[in-house]
Amino acid sequence: MTDQPHSALIGLGSMGFGMATSLLRGQHRTHGYDISPTQVAAFAEAGGAPGDLADVAPDVDTVVVAVLNAAQTEAVLFGPEGVVPHMKAGAVVVSCATVAPDFARTMEARCAEHGVLYLDAPISGGSVKAAKGQLSIMASGTPQAFAAARPALDAMAETVFELGDSAGAGSAMKAVNQLLAGVHIAAMAEALTFGMTQGVAPDAFVEVISKCAGTSWMLENRAPHIVAGDYTPHSSVNIWPKDLGIVLDIAKSAQFSAPITAAAMQQYLAAAGMGLGGEDDAAVAKVYARNAGLTLPGEG
DSSP, X not given: OOOOOEEEEEOOSTTHHHHHHHHHHTTOEEEEEOSOHHHHHHHHHTTOOOOOHHHHTTTOSEEEEOOSSHHHHHHHHHSTTOSGGGSOTTOEEEEOSXXXXXXXXXXXXXXXXXXXXXXXXXXXXXXXXXXXTOEEEEEBOOHHHHHHHHHHHHHHEEEEXXXXXXXXXXXXXXXXXXXXXXXXXXXXXXHHHHHHHXXXXXXXXXXXXXXXXXXXXXXXXXXXXXXXXXXXXXXXXXXXXXXXXXXXXXXHHTTOXXXXXXXXXXXXXXXXXXXXXXXXXXXXXXXXXXHHTOOOTTOO
């Protein structure tokens, strides 16, 4: 036997696949699981270790969960084929989906009943940074959970924010981040298409505004997708009704009004209603373009 870290990653989507390959690059023996056989096969080709999850679960040190939402997280941890009851005491779940803080606290408590540690560890940075092991992780959990998860965190992340000694604080910070990120993308789309009504070409918009006070990371990352007319989904439109829905649910429970978030949410819902849910989230610009009779690059 060696001291090689032994990990499993559940959810080989646009983020999870890159995270899994980063674990491999970090010298982890890594098993990858997904509902898509194509993704599982691709990860095996990249060097993923074989074995059914139920068979390897008792041996792994870390299970990273990179699925879409709370329901999927709960299913892979505690559903009919849930992994937690099969994990050894002292192993750790690193849970990366955007969820409500109360849900994270519930998962931490349920894992503890099995002697399993839980790190509330939502992620930010996009698929490119995931593949490079350069994510930002907003994490909270016990010192023991941080210690157990450290080898995986070191392989996947450039920055790990330690936000508290129990679950919930990481998810709260992720909700704040998602409020801003979702609003910034929608605001970028509104500004770019508004500029078009005044004769400002999208490529000129990117060149100028990215060097001015009105810029944002999301503008600089997403607006070039519109200029290129390329809506290959690095982060899809469908992410935002979910994530901004979580933000608005938390706000409602806190009796906090979030009108700008609510306005952005409507634009993503409109985009999904136009059949754009599977496209890159920059496609929210198509809602504005349709309403204003504009033709975006690569269209028409």
